[in-house]
Amino acid sequence: MDGMNEAGDVLTLSEAAAYLRVHYETVRRWCRDGLLPTTRLGHTRRVRRQDLDRLWSQSRQTTAVVEEDA
Numbered sequence: 746m747d748g749m750n751e752a753g754d755v756l757t758l759s760e761a762a763a764y765l766r767v768h769y770e771t772v773r774r775w776c777r778d779g780l781l782p783t784t785r786l787g788h789t790r791r792v793r794r795q796d797l798d799r800l801w802s803q804s805r806q807t808t809a810v811v812e813e814d815a
Contacts, residue, residue, distance in 0.1 A: 755784075755791045764794070765801055775800065 758776065762769040775781040776790065781800055783790040 754794045755786075756794060756797070757789055757791060758783075761792050761797055765797060 756764060758772045759769055761781075762772045765772070772781065772792070776783045776792070781792055782796055783792050785791075
């Protein structure tokens with residue numbers, strides 16, 4: 746796995762939800778909608794922490810722009 750699992754860089758969807766403090770179904774929906782890339786490891790899907798951070802910062806930037814326009 747090309748070193749991706751070093752220092753907890755790869756998380757289950759449940760771990761990702763806890764990391765971002767959102768509901769598990771929210772993370773699942775982001776994956777289903779293609780907003781968050783996943784990798785299958787056995788029967789579980791995993792996401793990279795850097796992809797979570799990227800998605801979170803993008804969503805915060807979008808929210809800030811919307812609030813400024815209001």
